[in-house]
Amino acid sequence: MTAPTPRRAVLVAALAVATAATAATVSGGGASAAAASAPRGPGRNVDNRFWFSYEHWLAGAHEGTAAAGGARPGLEIRTAAGRTEYADPHTGRKSVWEYATWTSPVHRSAVPATEAIASWNARTPAGTWIQIELRGTYEDGTATPWYVMGRWASGDGDIRRTSLDGQTDGLSTVWTDTLAVDAPAGGLRLTDWQLRLTLYRRPGADRGPTVWLAGAMVSDVPDRFTVPASTPSGQAHELKVPRYSQEVHTGRYPEYDNGGEAWCSPTSSQMVIEFWGRRADADSTAWVDPRYSDPQVCHAARSTYDAAYKGCGNWPFNAAYAATYRTLAGVVTRLASLADLEALVRAGIPVITSQSFRAEELTGAGYGTAGHLMTVIGFTAAGDVVVNDPHSPDNPSVRRVYKRREFENVWLRTKRHNAAGKAVSGAGGVCYLYAPAVPGPAQIVALRAVGVL
Structure with missing residues (x-):
């Protein structure tokens, strides 16, 4: 389940993908005032x-x-x-x-x-x-x-x-x-x-x-063990993102980051790639053992593997992999709050987030991790976070709902105490953003609002 590790204090990047033609389209519509x-x-x-x-x-x-x-x-x-x-x-x-x-x-x-x-x-x-x-x-x-x-x-x-x-x-x-x-x-x-x-x-x-x-x-994000609480929008919204479990792939292809147990990053990437209607073709996955389910997840792991890091959790490598699919763009960025994340989800953009926590810090997770990627797909009316968590026993159980305040803190903080009580680094709002290379008007507004465009 661990992709990013404590040696990396933060992950940051951005998705500047709007072309001039798209911007012109937006400026001619109702979205332009909101963008401005x-x-x-x-x-x-x-x-x-x-x-x-x-x-x-x-x-x-x-x-x-x-x-x-x-x-x-x-x-x-x-x-x-x-x-x-x-x-x-x-x-x-x-x-x-x-x-x-x-x-x-x-x-x-x-x-x-x-x-x-x-x-x-x-x-x-x-x-x-x-x-x-x-x-x-x-x-x-x-x-x-x-x-x-x-x-x-x-x-x-x-x-x-x-x-x-x-x-x-x-x-x-x-x-x-x-x-x-x-x-x-x-x-x-x-x-x-x-x-x-x-x-x-x-x-x-x-x-x-x-x-x-x-x-x-x-x-230049300040060191902090806790972060300010954001105000939920009060609007329930959930995207239909495919569900894939990394645990299904445990033991498969250990040459790529010791197998599926460590594939949270490529598994999350594959979920969002397929949300946008892209998928590895049969030729790309022909090398995968035909007995294995979801061969495209194995392909994602191989396609993001960093031979020096000896893992599939290199953040830009995952974004670059997503962009190998026709008309998709991908980058890594950092957001400031769950309000930013909600704005992206409401615009139809699922967000892959990086977090680390002890088991008792995220109710319902059932595990602790030094670094883990999951995909935020929605919010409840109360503001709780709906995610596809690849650290689940099977595909149907991937969808989880985590408490807003807990999730916000384990995702946005830059310092935390591990199980031994030692102060170590946190993710600080790191996320991957994958979207069409020419995003729609509402997506441009949301990406501008979070500082990506």
Whole structure:
């Protein structure tokens, strides 16, 4: 059941997916006034910046890359900038690749930040992959190194998908998918940042990968063991999200994070992917033992597996997996309250949340966890939280209702006491957002209101 672990203080990202055409559609309808008046973001603790439009991809510094137009604009290789050999640390294979790079403009953050998490959506056909790097600037004007935030491909035939844990300059460190300032209590913060994308393809290939979205979320969320209570909307609402249990898959494919017992993240991802009408095809799941039920969950686990982390709980890898399905976008973000979460659910967007708790802290769960993903699908009239909790014995029992105040606290706090009484980190409002790459008017309003667009 454990995907994110206490070594990661927070998960954050954002879903900037509205195209200019969609925004124009909204501005012509009744939703425009609500969008204009909606508060932009969860206050001063989180800042999001994503590049996803044709104009975005024209900006920045290109070395062999070019902006590609169309219904879903992206970044592609125009001509190779060079060749390099990559020795895969997880397979021992050495291969030569052509590459091209794009470096984003510098983004001046609205929030002096202690953490940063990158997200990306891309298509990587066989014989291609991408690397995502982030460089931040401290308040004194000095810069971090270019930290590798992921080496990623949708498949595992060319390279092994991997994070690079432990990169550091003595002031900040990369912990799997999160760049964190080492001693935030001392006041050190990141004031701006930029991304560098490197696209790889086999030498001589005509085409390479396409990146549709890339960016990051930075945050400076205060340490807190309890959070303020939000006011429920008083409106019952529940989305019909497919139910999948990770426990059904216990013992299956232990090479992927020790099997289904640890698959809360990909199982939750698969539920939301299928809510949006997408599903792995028969060819994608042909490798799964035909005796196994729900082979698409096994496929999700394999498709999110991080060979360095040795697990399926890498947050951006899950969002990137969701975006491999046609017309879906996915990122990781942080929300400020259950009111934010309710607004998204009412707009038709289920939300995958990360939380950790002792068994007695979440009534009805029946277990404790150092880190677990579940999918919020609705709210009762009293404001209690309706979830699809993959840590359930079978698919029918996945739907649960948790007490609002308990759920809000275990999800939003950044500090907690574990079973041994030791103070450890909490998730701090971390969640995954998966939605159509061109969201509808009500979805745009909700995403703007929580600071994602």
